[in-house]
Amino acid sequence: MNIIAAPSLLIFLGAAFFEIAGCFAFWAWVRLGKSALWLLPGGVSLLIFAWLLTFVDSEAAGRTYAAYGGIYVLASLLWLWLVERQQPDQWDMVGAAICIIGAAVILLGPRAA
Secondary structure, eight states: OOTTSHHHHHHHHHHHHHHHHHHHHHHHHHHSOOOGGGHHHHHHHHHHHHHHHTTSOOSOHHHHHHHHHHHHHHHHHHHHHHTSOOOOOHHHHHHHHHHHHHHHHHHHSOOOO
C-alpha cells in the first residue's frame, strides 16, 4: 500500500505531536527543573505516539517509520519555533529538506514485485 495517503499524513502529524510532547516532558523534568509529575503526561504522550503509528496502512513498519521520520523533523522545527520561541535557521531548514527528500526516496523508489 502507498503510505503517503492523506489519512497517513494526519496520523504522522498526530504521532509527531505526541512524540515531541512526550519527549519534551522528559526534557522539562531533567533540563528545565520541572516537577517529576511532568513524566506522567510525557509517558502517556509517548504511548499515544506509538499507538498512532500502528494505524498507518503499510506492509512494512520500517518504511512507515522512515516516512514518519521526515514529518517528525519538520514537526520538531515547528515545535522549536512555536513552543520554544526560537526561529529555525537556514541550516535547520536545509536539514529538514534533506530528511524529506530521503524519506521520499525510501517511499517512492521502485520495488521488486
